[in-house]
Amino acid sequence: MGMLEDLTLDRIRMAADRIASHVVRTPLLCYERDADCELLLKPESLQPTGAFKLRGAINKIATLAEDCPGVVAHSSGNHAQAVAWAAALFDLPAVVVMPNDAPKIKRARTEASGADVVVVGPDSDERSARARQLAHERGWALVEPYDDVEIAAGQGTSALELIEDAGELDRFYAPISGGGLMAGCAVVVSALCPDAEIIGCEPEDAGDTRASLQAGKRCTIPPPMSIADGLRVRRPGEQTWPVIRKRVHRVELVTDDELLDAMAWALHALRLVLEPSGAASLALALREGKGRCGVLLSGGNVDPKHLEEAANRASKLS
């Protein structure tokens, strides 16, 4: 059995019960752009680790065998912090493999939660190989960033809350990296709002899922350079891909410039700090949103230079 069969609404509801007391029930922020477009925004940046990733990490670690001696993860940043935080919650040691180009803030926070950080090159294949090796050597559990049904189920709880608070949607927007968030959310949205269009968002040079949907099979792209460091994977997850192929209606690309503009708009109009990856779905919804649009704001762990640039752009919006 794979994620396509196992990732059910029931499993996501069980994850929601499991994590409820450990995550923030982020509010639904409503913004009427005009008579034709209402944005219904879910700011996962308000989780204690600053991103939705905490949902999946807690759900996964809560379902590990009781005698599990420790956990290993690999991540460009937000999953790293989430696993470190969740491991501490369950009194487990954690080691996290991170790329050397991860934002300093993400590494510092991972270490602050008590995890050991192992630094490798920027390529996502290199870090997953290293994490696998470490898990094998130590006999610790590998907490995958997206290719795991309990991870995807945990991430999907964000869409469950969004729809509980928002009701019927015309569209649902979320960013796609490895696809764990989108797989979980797409199962929820297609079950509860069957008429809603499910739209993924990727940076201009990280459009592996868009290319894969067009080709009808998983494509690998060259290493992306977008400022959206959380969305720089090179191909869809093996497990998440069949779910995304089945449930996501389309994927659109946004430029780094649009990401910075969306971050500025979030500072100004929502009083929220978003990171570039966390503003991707907002950038797209601001460009093309129509009707009642659910928008997943995935994270807020921004590098200072991007925050300063966004604050500067925000000053022109007043």
Place this chain on the structure above:
Amino acid sequence: MGMLEDLTLDRIRMAADRIASHVVRTPLLCYERDADCELLLKPESLQPTGAFKLRGAINKIATLAEDCPGVVAHSSGNHAQAVAWAAALFDLPAVVVMPNDAPKIKRARTEASGADVVVVGPDSDERSARARQLAHERGWALVEPYDDVEIAAGQGTSALELIEDAGELDRFYAPISGGGLMAGCAVVVSALCPDAEIIGCEPEDAGDTRASLQAGKRCTIPPPMSIADGLRVRRPGEQTWPVIRKRVHRVELVTDDELLDAMAWALHALRLVLEPSGAASLALALREGKGRCGVLLSGGNVDPKHLEEAANRASKLS
């Protein structure tokens, strides 16, 4: 009867029911500073108008006579936006008297909600006199910024939610301007957490309530110049003062520099945009917090220059 008798926990619970479907139930954000201090933060900056003021404005306008033809308000900014928003919600015309030194963003947003703005000098006495005159001329209802039991009851609902989510508190921190927020919150905190210390916060040159508590009577101070534009009143409210004198244990002052540092910390650690006034209680809690501290983050409508300064300071926190 005055506010001291009329502002009861029951009245605040009724206000909570009345406004529930119109305001955001802002989340409780928990931050463990160290083993001795947990901050339990209530970000009212996430209300659609960017501040707690919406609670009181909606509660007040919902309790006006049904044949009320329109509303008049005076405010340095956040109450203005709140009354404009609430009036639109109830299909009432609104006119708001604002000082000429109010942040541009607050005036623009007041007008965007459809209210007429009348600009006067920076003194709070001048704008209240002008609002009174306009209300009299037109036969419209005056929606006071703080000296009204239904306004204070609405503002107090924020503390009700905070305690519902946080449980027992050792301390409660909120800013004091005219005192509507603190009066409502202090009634709630003293009823539900009778052992908690209730601590007000004012800018260094706007310490009218601190001076009044020390003198045992309402004192008037010279016009303040603090960057916390929402806290620049010159004396405690006539109605709110007896409540604050009875319930608030102490009031402390914070400098503009501490306000900017707290705004930077909020950007960095909470991913929240706060305005100087909205960061006052946080600045104080960061300085002296101990035990389980409820902290009311009152608003996020920040002038671009202060946001840029805070973003710059945040870059040094990473």
